[in-house]
Amino acid sequence: MERYVNIDNLSVGYDGKVLIHDINLQLDKGLILTLIGPNGAGKSTILKTLARHLQALGGAVYIGGQKISAWSAKEMARQMAVVLTERVRLELTTCAEVVAMGRHPYTNLLGKLTPEDITAVAEALERVHAMDLANRDFATLSDGQRQRVMLARAICQQPDIIVLDEPTAYLDIRHKIEILDILRNMAQEKQITVVMSLHEIDLAMKVSDYLLCVKGETITAFGTPEQILQQYSIEKLFDLQTGCYNPFFGSVELSKPCGKPQLFVIAGGGYGVSFYRGLQKRRIPFATGVLFENDIDYQVAKTLSDCVVSTPAFTPMKEEQYNYAAQLLLDCPAVVDAGAPIGALNQINTRLLSLAREKQIPILTQLS
Amino acid sequence: MKTKNTTLPLDNSPVLRFGNTGVFLMVMVLLLACLLMGLMLNVNIGSVSISAGEVFHMLIQGIRYGIANLFTNGAYGQALQNEINAATESQILFSIRIPRMLLAAVLGGALSISGYLLQVFFRNPIAGPFELGISSGAKMVVGVTLIFLAQYLGNISSLTLILAAFLGSLLITCVVLLFSQRVQNMSMLLVIGIMVGYICSAVTDFCITFADDHDIVNLTNWSMGSFSGANWDHVKIAVCICLFGLAAASLSAKSISAYALGETYAKSMGINVKLFRLVLILISSILSACVTAFAGPISFVGVAVPHITRTLLKTSKPLYMIPATFLCGAVFCVFCDLLARTVFAPTELKIGTVTSVFGAPIVIYMMVNRKKMEGV
Numbered sequence: 034m035e036r037y038v039n040i041d042n043l044s045v046g047y048d049g050k051v052l053i054h055d056i057n058l059q060l061d062k063g064l065i066l067t068l069i070g071p072n073g074a075g076k077s078t079i080l081k082t083l084a085r086h087l088q089a090l091g092g093a094v095y096i097g098g099q100k101i102s103a104w105s106a107k108e109m110a111r112q113m114a115v116v117l118t119e120r121v122r123l124e125l126t127t128c129a130e131v132v133a134m135g136r137h138p139y140t141n142l143l144g145k146l147t148p149e150d151i152t153a154v155a156e157a158l159e160r161v162h163a164m165d166l167a168n169r170d171f172a173t174l175s176d177g178q179r180q181r182v183m184l185a186r187a188i189c190q191q192p193d194i195i196v197l198d199e200p201t202a203y204l205d206i207r208h209k210i211e212i213l214d215i216l217r218n219m220a221q222e223k224q225i226t227v228v229m230s231l232h233e234i235d236l237a238m239k240v241s242d243y244l245l246c247v248k249g250e251t252i253t254a255f256g257t258p259e260q261i262l263q264q265y266s267i268e269k270l271f272d273l274q275t276g277c278y279n280p281f282f283g284s285v286e287l288s289k290p291c292g293k294p295q296l297f298v299i300a301g302g303g304y305g306v307s308f309y310r311g312l313q314k315r316r317i318p319f320a321t322g323v324l325f326e327n328d329i330d331y332q333v334a335k336t337l338s339d340c341v342v343s344t345p346a347f348t349p350m351k352e353e354q355y356n357y358a359a360q361l362l363l364d365c366p367a368v369v370d371a372g373a374p375i376g377a378l379n380q381i382n383t384r385l386l387s388l389a390r391e392k393q394i395p396i397l398t399q400l401s
Numbered sequence: 402m403k404t405k406n407t408t409l410p411l412d413n414s415p416v417l418r419f420g421n422t423g424v425f426l427m428v429m430v431l432l433l434a435c436l437l438m439g440l441m442l443n444v445n446i447g448s449v450s451i452s453a454g455e456v457f458h459m460l461i462q463g464i465r466y467g468i469a470n471l472f473t474n475g476a477y478g479q480a481l482q483n484e485i486n487a488a489t490e491s492q493i494l495f496s497i498r499i500p501r502m503l504l505a506a507v508l509g510g511a512l513s514i515s516g517y518l519l520q521v522f523f524r525n526p527i528a529g530p531f532e533l534g535i536s537s538g539a540k541m542v543v544g545v546t547l548i549f550l551a552q553y554l555g556n557i558s559s560l561t562l563i564l565a566a567f568l569g570s571l572l573i574t575c576v577v578l579l580f581s582q583r584v585q586n587m588s589m590l591l592v593i594g595i596m597v598g599y600i601c602s603a604v605t606d607f608c609i610t611f612a613d614d615h616d617i618v619n620l621t622n623w624s625m626g627s628f629s630g631a632n633w634d635h636v637k638i639a640v641c642i643c644l645f646g647l648a649a650a651s652l653s654a655k656s657i658s659a660y661a662l663g664e665t666y667a668k669s670m671g672i673n674v675k676l677f678r679l680v681l682i683l684i685s686s687i688l689s690a691c692v693t694a695f696a697g698p699i700s701f702v703g704v705a706v707p708h709i710t711r712t713l714l715k716t717s718k719p720l721y722m723i724p725a726t727f728l729c730g731a732v733f734c735v736f737c738d739l740l741a742r743t744v745f746a747p748t749e750l751k752i753g754t755v756t757s758v759f760g761a762p763i764v765i766y767m768m769v770n771r772k773k774m775e776g777v
Contacts, residue, residue, distance in 0.1 A: 086665050110671030121662055122524070125717040129417040130658075137659050137670040143720060144655035146419060154417060168418050190670070 035098050037062035037226060038194070044091035045075065045082040051090050052078055055251050060243060062193070063224035065216065067237040070247035071271050076230035077118075077198050079247065083228060084115050084196045096194060110138035114187035116197040121171070121183065128174070128182045129167045132157055135189030157189035158182075161215055177208030184215060195219070197229035201236065209233065213240045234267055235283020246270050277336035286336040287313055294320035294340050296397075297362040297389075299382050301373035305330035308371050309337045311400045319369075320361040323354050323381050330373075350381040358385055367395045420718035425725065428713045432728040436506065439735035443502040444494065446743055451490050459484075459491050496632070502735060504631040504639055505752075508692045509702060509734020510727035511643040513710075514650050515688035516703020517726050521657050521719075522681045523581060527591050527767055529703025530570070530689035534598030536698035538573025539566035539690050541601040548612040559638055559694065567690035573597060574682055588768065635695055646688040647727055653680060654719040661717065699734075700753045701760025706730040708767055733759075 036059035046052035053075045060066050068076040081087040083094060085101065094101045096112065104112065114135065123131065135157065136150040146154075158164045161181040166174065171182065180200060187195050200216070201209040217240055219225045231237040237244060238258040246254040246265060254265045267278045275288030290313060298308050298321040305321060306329060312319050322342025324331040334341045342358040344350045358381070362368060368389040375383050389396055444456050466481035485495045516529035530536050546565040580593045656677045659667045668674050692699060707722070710729045714721055737755040744750065 084669060086668060105671075106668075106673060107671040110669060113669070115666070115669040117663070117665055119663055119665065121666070123661055123717065124526075125711060125715060126661070127418060127716075130419050130716075130718065131662075133419055134659055134662060134666075134670065137655065137672070140655065142652065142655065144658065151417060151419075158417075168416075 035095075036060060037097060038066075038228075039095040039098075040092070041095065042092035043079075043082065043089055043094060045078045045087065046090050047078065047087065049090065051250075053247065053250060053252070054091065056092070058243075058245065058252075058255050060226065060228075062226055063220050064242040065220050065227040065229070065240060066243045066245060067241035068228075068230040068245045068247050069232075069234055069237050069270070070253075074247045074249075076247050079245075080196050080198050080228065080230060084113060085109060107138050110190065112192055113194050113196060114190035114192040116180075116183050116187050116195070116200055118198045118202055121179070123171045126171050127168050128163065128171050128185075129154060129158070131171050131182055132167075132185045132189050135186040135191075138190065153189050153191060157185040160188055160219070161185045162211070176203045177205065177211070180204060180208065180212060181215075184212065188219065192225065194226040194228065197227065199230050199232060201231060201233060209236060216240065233283075234278065234280075238262070238280070238283065279332055279336065281332065286310075286333060289313065289337045289339070290316045290318045292318040294318050294338070294361060294365055296367055296369050297321065297358075297365040297385075298369040298371055299373065299385055300324065300330045300334070300369075300371040301328055301379060301382065303329040304371040304373040306333050308369055308400060309333050313337050315400070320358075320365065322358040322361070323350050323379065323385075325379075347378075349378045355381045355384060359388055362389060362394070363392065365394070367397055369397045369400070372398065420716045420721055421714075424716075425714060425721045428710075428725055429728065431713075432725065432732055435732045436728060436735065439732055439739065440502055440506070443505075443735060443739050443742075444498050446739065447493070447498065448747055449490065449493055451494060455490060456494065459494055463491075463495055500633050500636045501631040502738065503636050504695060505734045505738040506731040507636070507639050507643045508696055508699075509706075509737075510731040511639070511646060511688040512692045512699060512702045512734070513706035513726045513730025514646060514723065515685045515692070517707040517722065518650060518681050518685040518688075519703065520707060521660060522678065522685070523590060524661075525590055526708065527588070527704055527764060528594075529701070530685070530692075531598070531698055531700040531702075532591055532704055532764070533573070533577050533594030534596070534601055535570050535573045535577070535594075535686070535689055536693050536700075537598035537601035537605075538576075539569035539693035540698050541605045542566065542569030542572065543694060544605040544608055548608050559635060562694040563638070563642070563691055566694040567686055569601075570686035570690045570693070571682070573601065574686055578682075591768075631695070639691055639695055642687060642691045646684050646691075647723070649680070649684045650723050651720070653677070653684070654723055657719040696752060698753065700757050701764055702730060702733060702756050704767070705756075705760035705763040706733050708763060709733075 038060040040056055040058045043056040044051045044054040045056070056079065068079060070076055078087065082089050089102065101109065132154045133146055133150065136146060136153060137144070140146060140150060158167055161184050163178065163181045163185055166178055166182060171179070174182065184200065200212050204212065213236055216227050220227050241258060244254070244256065244258050244261045245252060246261065248270055253270065254261055262280050267273070267280060271278070277286045279286065295317050296312065296319045298305055298319055300308065300321055301324055309319070309321070310333070319338055320340035320342070321330070321334045321338055324334060324341065324343045325346050326343050327346035331341065331343055340361055342354055342361065344354050362385055368386070370386060373382065386396065441453065445451060445453060462484050463481070466477050466484055470477040470481050485491050512530065519528040519530060519533065520526050522528070543562055543565045546561065576597055577594055581590055584590055584593065656667070656672050659670050659672055660677065664674050667677070689703070706729050707726050710722060710726045711717060713729070714725055734752070734756070737759065738752055741750040741752050741755045
């Protein structure tokens, strides 16, 4: 069966020079597709080609079974709305007027707004929770408010598909969440298909039905966020040499301090994270243990240290781990006790502390 | 005054306002009143002062015969001529003052619209036909036409002048356009325009220096920059061209509002941006060419008037801005012409001198406050 969006062997680029070729994907109506990838990879180029701001250099895009290059400008405007990154400079224009511009493809020669148009404007403003901004001057808005109003303008165009280029750029975390929630609701309730680019991979994973990884001359991966996570590493996509991206939490760790461990951190249960990060900031290499592999501490520790003593989840720690940890500990001039709780399965950590006391290695409970 | 507000079907939602119609109507009425007052003053005041009662009487007579003449295919032409020739006052009134003030009004409006369209085009509130050197370019081509082509063309009609001015306007607009792609800064565009204007003036001066005295006479009269040479033929042509320009601009209002968001947004709303930009440049050039052809380059009206109008209207809505700008430009020029004519009578000032005195401070004010205007 024909899918709603069908991108067939599309080549995109500027000035006749192909940047990315052989883009193939299908998407159903009412789903969210997000393009992720490093800066300059061509996310915007693909979006611009979809929106016909750039000419396709090969292949074709079909929406609802129709080739979009065959649409008239007006037809296109009724099917697709865009939200761009470029800053809009307007003076003495109210937000209601900005949103009403979305009615352009529907109004008459002079742009007179009918009652239906005005209802559409009101609904769009309501949908982005910007009703209180309606009569404010657009120039006086904050970035987050502007973005919501521009989204309302796109919604007001009553398209079947919305293309957004980095809708969360410049926004703080609260407004990022707001915008993405609105998009999710629109996709769910109005069956509007959303194609956008995002820089925040963690948010992209959470909001999207499909991800498209853009890097190099062809598409590197396409699939559901779960599929992408399994088969493809974000570090590879962004060429992360230093630092690390944790797909579980969508969190980023900075580069690990190199060299021989200076401290041994006895941690677990999340007590170690702030110590690890504190040591990373001071560029002090450390060893840590003994951690269960399902521990939050383990997720952070393995990206910040080369010497992590760990044990599989839910199994008691073994002597061999104790020996390894003890060896690392004895090589360090000091030990940090993160204050992690000790239970039946991690008695070894108590033994490590006693060992440190016995050998008169200083034990710190906080980083100075 | 009743404003056109539309309530929403949703509860607890504020009333949406799409440009304040009440303010617009009020401003229009105010401007119309000012225009009428300006026209009355213009007709009254002069080296021969004619009382308001007389003016009124003569006007009624003139209009009566004029209309009768129109409908009877010239039967009343003689009567109209007699009425005009009856007294020196009526001669002054009908052959000098009325055409002059009408021309001032129409061309003032045209110049302002031309400036407004350029501001839309360059997305720059300090663009105007004079400021970007376009008027000087028109003058240059007109000058060249008068000096070098007069002998081949024989008698130079006002249409030829307009055509020459139009070519000059288009030429310089294209030059400025080429430069504008390389500069992002609003003030830089203005500087380039002024420089281009100087180059055009230099070329014009160069031509004058090496031209015959006979040809220069034509030119200096014309390039004085004043409405003093106005006659009814000029008025007819100017009115036709300017009304066309006004209508064309009004029809573009919808696209202008979308274009304000930026080129890509405009495109995504179904506007043929290339065609729209071409139309803007053509209308703007026709209007400024018409002004330059009849009155020479007039400075600062194109920038100052749209700014005043925007401040009065408190909205940028093009559908309101266009008629209000036209009217405001008419008022501005009628009063400036009145001053030019009367302040140092019998010596007449250039109209550009007066418009500069009032317009330039406004432009300076806008430049100083441009950070605020950029809305960032």
